[in-house]
Amino acid sequence: MIREIKEQFTExxxxxxxxxxxxxxxxxxxxxxxxxxxxxxxxNNAFFILKISHTIRRSMNNIRGEIEF
Known part of the structure; x- marks a missing residue:
């Protein structure tokens, strides 16, 4: 994990x-x-993935593009 990202993540x-x-x-x-x-x-008896991202090194457009993909 990139240190600057890990430091900003909280419970x-x-x-x-x-x-x-x-x-x-x-x-x-x-x-x-x-x-x-x-x-x-x-x-509901199914498995899912939860991805918590950030905008430190990625723009909102990059994140939106990943979500749409």
């Missing part, structure tokens, strides 16, 4: 994402990441 950020997407906190598992925090979680 409050993860907690807010879990709340916004109505995720069971017990099902969240960190998968890793280099420039993003990537988690796996289970909901």
């Amino acid at each position: 409050e950020i993860l907690t807010e994402a879990i709340k916004r997407y109505d995720i069971n906190n017990d099902s969240v598992r960190l998968l890793g990441g280099y420039e993003c925090f990537v988690y796996e979680y289970q909901k």
Whole structure:
């Protein structure tokens, strides 16, 4: 993980994402990441990926393009 990104990430950020997407906190598992925090979680008997990104080294257009892909 890039140090400057890791230093800005807080538990409050993860907690807010879990709340916004109505995720069971017990099902969240960190998968890793280099420039993003990537988690796996289970909901309604299916597995999903939660990727928490940033704008330190990437523009909003880059992030939108990745989401659309």
